Amino acid sequence: MDPAVTTEITEKQYVETTEIIRMDLAQVKSAFKRKTFEAVSAEAKEESNLLNNVTLEIAITGRSGVGKSSFVNALRGMKDHEEGAALTGVTETTMVPQEYTHPAFPKVKIWDLPGIGTNEFNAEEYLKKVNFSKYDFFIIITSDRFTKQETKLALEIRKNKKKFYYVRSKVDIDIENYRWSKRIYEGDIHEKMLCEENTLDIIRKDSYEKLKALGESSPRVFLISNWDLSKYDFPLLQETFEKEQDEIKRDVLIMSLPILTKDSIKKKKAAMESLIWKKAMVSCSVGLIPLPFLSLGCDIAIVAVTMREICKVFGLDEDSLNILANRVGKPVEELKSAIEHTPSTGMITTEFVMDILKRSAVWGAITVAELVVGFIPVLGSLYGGGSSFATTFYLLKNFLENAVKDAEKVLAKAAEPKKPK
Known part of the structure; x- marks a missing residue:
């Protein structure tokens, strides 16, 4: 793993992320008030792959x-x-x-x-x-x-x-x-x-x-x-x-347009937040299946795919960075030097997600599950569902926060005056 990129979730990050999750859960709770679990789950599954469909x-x-x-x-x-x-x-x-x-x-x-x-x-x-x-x-x-x-x-x-x-x-x-x-x-x-x-x-x-x-x-x-x-x-x-x-x-449209200002990053973040809880709902549905290889509390593949999507949306993947470097006339390595938290998309594998789960288990998995189940009781009545939802939601929210920070730094680096040769 690139030593310049840190994936370990600290206690401070955990506290910050769980507070953000607490606020965002209001949107999920509102969905359950309007519709049944089955309806919300079906809609989330349909919309969770919107970038592909x-x-x-x-x-x-x-x-x-x-x-x-x-x-x-x-x-x-x-x-x-x-x-x-x-x-x-x-x-x-x-x-x-x-x-x-x-x-x-x-x-x-x-x-x-x-x-x-x-x-x-x-x-x-x-x-x-x-x-x-x-x-x-x-x-x-x-x-x-x-x-x-x-x-x-x-x-x-x-x-x-x-x-x-x-x-x-x-x-x-x-x-x-x-x-x-x-x-x-x-x-x-x-x-x-x-x-x-x-x-x-x-x-x-x-x-x-x-x-x-x-x-x-x-x-x-x-x-x-x-x-x-x-x-x-x-x-x-x-x-x-x-x-x-x-x-x-x-x-x-928001996800695909180029990043030009901090405001465009803010809009992309809001669009991804809407997508993340839907991805967590799909993971929740998977979590209802009592199979040993799903006992980690989330669908690892869903998390890995969504993390790669987040990188693309914020222009942090290899192709996007190369395009930006060409547009602003700077070496791509100069832009990459601004990235501190987000790995390259090629590094985001199921093994990468498993590693984050191990690193974050001390701070996150159990307490966040309790937070989610306490806020949305219907998830607590589902076998494995609440835990799966919470773990997926937590991992992706934390990854999104880091991607936003890195996207802002890349934007600032791209705007810097060119160094004299």
């Missing part, structure tokens, strides 16, 4: 050359021209819908649709051609002014009762051009910020007025940079996506 299809469309493919790459946490990235170019490179799977979550698919064409563009025919019904929502992109083509498409999407979002890309280029037009080359930081605010205000006002004139009653436009999604309106766009999806697809 729920497909999310996002369509990116707009005129040719506006940055659709670059935005596809940005959503996948990738740079243009790296292996597996969507093709980009000044001319239309997408003649038919191109599917790009998320590098960590293959059920999340981002579609680069063909350009919407000329003034003779027929929105109804276009949507039939690209198989409209398969997408969960549409992002309509432009890099300059919105035209009749975009509004025709938007109105047709609305008529068919699907969500869409207007996005204005490449605003960083507009800001830079505005700076040069005002001869603000270096200047002080206040002057630069004022220039940025003025440019964004001009673009917002122009986009709003143009769309109103084209028939949109109350248009929403999100300003973004394909090169840095943490800037401008992308966090607001992400929040809007999440609010307008059903609960399951919302969680999948």
Whole structure:
């Protein structure tokens, strides 16, 4: 095991984790008040594998050359021209819908649709051609002014009762051009910020007025940079996506989008907390089976799989770290140096989980089981169920807390200025 990563659960960690569990159990208790154990268990089992079972299809469309493919790459946490990235170019490179799977979550698919064409563009025919019904929502992109083509498409999407979002890309280029037009080359930081605010205000006002004139009653436009999604309106766009999806697809979306800020880490944590108690319910059901090899009080395989999923969600797996290193232009080993508590996904085996169980037995297994059973009496009446639920819940909650800490450190490390060569 990597000596830089610690898996031993200390008394302090145990106290912190059990206090968090005490608060989170309220959600589980509420579920039992509304439904029977069997109903809650069946629902939990169905939803516990949402990352493997729920497909999310996002369509990116707009005129040719506006940055659709670059935005596809940005959503996948990738740079243009790296292996597996969507093709980009000044001319239309997408003649038919191109599917790009998320590098960590293959059920999340981002579609680069063909350009919407000329003034003779027929929105109804276009949507039939690209198989409209398969997408969960549409992002309509432009890099300059919105035209009749975009509004025709938007109105047709609305008529068919699907969500869409207007996005204005490449605003960083507009800001830079505005700076040069005002001869603000270096200047002080206040002057630069004022220039940025003025440019964004001009673009917002122009986009709003143009769309109103084209028939949109109350248009929403999100300003973004394909090169840095943490800037401008992308966090607001992400929040809007999440609010307008059903609960399951919302969680999948939150889990799959790249980590840009501490707030995105917070949202991922909440989504994983919702998943963890469902995984514990599945383990509880397994715990009801009185077999000797399940006597440890939890399903080891469920715990190991979920720990690997947590690593992927927080960008701590090998592939995600490599993608981030490439995006920020830093050696992957530099990013890995920030990780103190979370092992690589290859190390998370059933033997790894067994080792944690042995290390945590002194502090956790019995007392947490008593806490859970005392809080949710129905689990105490089940043969092995309460213990199994408690042990799985405890191990995964503790792992999640550590993953959050490491994700924050990796984010900070990625944001540090590059070291001079």
